[in-house]
Amino acid sequence: MRNKFISIYNLQEDNNHSIFHNGRCHLFWDNINIEWSLFSKHHDYFNLSLDIGDSEDNNETAIHVRLPYLGFLYVGINTFLTIYKPRELGISIDKECIRFRPFSKTWESNSTDILKSFGLRFPWVLTRYKSEVLSHDLSTVVYTNQDNDKKTKWIDRWHEEREIAKTVSKDYDFTYVRKNGEIQKTIATVYATANYWRSIAYPIFRFKKKETYIDISFKDQIGEGVDDWKGGVLGCSYKLNENETIEQCLKRMEKTEKF
16 A cells, blocks of 8 residues: 655755654645644644645645644645635634634634624733823933823824933943954933733723833844844843842843843
């Protein structure tokens, strides 16, 4: 009897593991494509779905099963029928919401389809409601942005915040040492912001959080990607610890972070 298996091999994106952990299998006679991956930190949500018109040629019907931190299984069957409007039936659950796809069009973010997918966010999920620009010594609030302000456009508030931030920013020398030993020197322009978060169901769920960050802009590109197509880093943010100055936070980042 002719062997049904054309091939069974490691997934290319994770080929340092055995086929038991990450693999792909093709069945020739039945035109079945099977993929799996086990025990990966990347599988951090639940998903169960049936996709009709899956694959690049829109001619595959597939079942997706994903279990948090245990793995995923994909079974696709070539139906030899091209589906011009692929659809998906399924449910997924992650840390923030549960999403239903009632036979929805795939990639339907702008669709008016009555079967468009929809989600319900969990009430304990936090959303930012306010941000502040702080003076450089962190003692004074110089600007407050209310995220739910309906009177002004968010882009106008963003530009206003950036202009005010310039008045409290300071420049520092910054050195980045690449993994190959090359030393990159530039100027870091830094200011501090405070972000306030609360439950989306506030005040029923009174979960709140405040985080303070430094916002950094580099005069020149730095990092491991300067010489390749990715390019270097021109800016980032970094969490400010309690009782830490802006300069101390920047120097801590300078010693520990890799871009």
